[in-house]
Amino acid sequence: MAITMNNHVFKGHRTLLGNKFVTYGELELPTRYEQYQQSKNGFDWGNQSKGAMQLAFSMLAQLSNEELAETYAQQYTKDIVRGLNTRDWVISASEVLQWIEKNCTDFKNSETKTKKTASVKKPVKNSTKKQTKQKSNIVKDICKELNITQKQLAEILEVPEGTVSSWAVKNEIPRLGKKAIEFYIANQKNQKIVDSYKNFINLLQEL
Structure with missing residues (x-):
């Protein structure tokens, strides 16, 4: 197979x-569900789930x-996708x-390889379960990223502290909670822009 550098x-x-x-280049990578549908929830990586196979x-x-x-x-x-375990x-x-050139030289005999790879389904499921157990806590990650406590997060969202604690235990945030956090993060970024602009104006006035 001739390989053209890209x-x-x-x-x-x-x-x-x-x-x-x-993305690929500057465009979003298509899921190609019409040709190959393993996942209904888009791409994934860092494991051997259906979403990871869709990405592959x-x-x-x-x-x-x-x-x-x-x-x-x-x-x-x-070989590759399950190792992408970073954000x-x-x-x-x-x-x-290069991976294609190294591993797909006998593509004419792909039917044999397909049968062999299809028989490795149980280990894939086990690997997915292990990956799930090692998944980081979304509430703790958000608090760490924003440099706040769970109590402060509850105050920001105007919900009881016990609600945020429950999210942390379940490792799941409801849709409206996610939207509120996204809005807060966007607002913080906008505030930083405003503050930077004010500082710039103050510097100009001091000249």
Whole structure:
């Protein structure tokens, strides 16, 4: 298979609230559900879940073809995608192409490989469960990012402290709570811009 070098990169970002975004170049990477639907909830990484396989397929399909992507999606998930366990990651197109060149040289015999990879379903499920147990706590992450306590978060959202504690125990924030936090974070960023502008004006006045 001839490999053409490519300077574009794949970028993944996971927000504090768990939303995930993947781009290729400057555009959002398509999920390609119409060709290969493993996940109904978009992409994932850092594990071997269906969302991770969806990401593997889309990355491979972006640089090769659908047949190759479907055949090797599980292997690429195991080799590469499950290792992306950070909030932000970057993989160059050249790296993906090199993986294809190294692992897909016998693509004509892909049916045999497909049968072999399809038989490894139970370990995948176990791996996903282990990953879930190791998942960080969303409430603690938000408090750490904002440099506040859970009590202060409750005061900001105007909810009882016990409510925030319950979210931390369940490791889950309801939709309205997420929206309120997103609004607060956006407001904080805007306030910093305003403060910077005021400081700039003050400096000008002192000249």
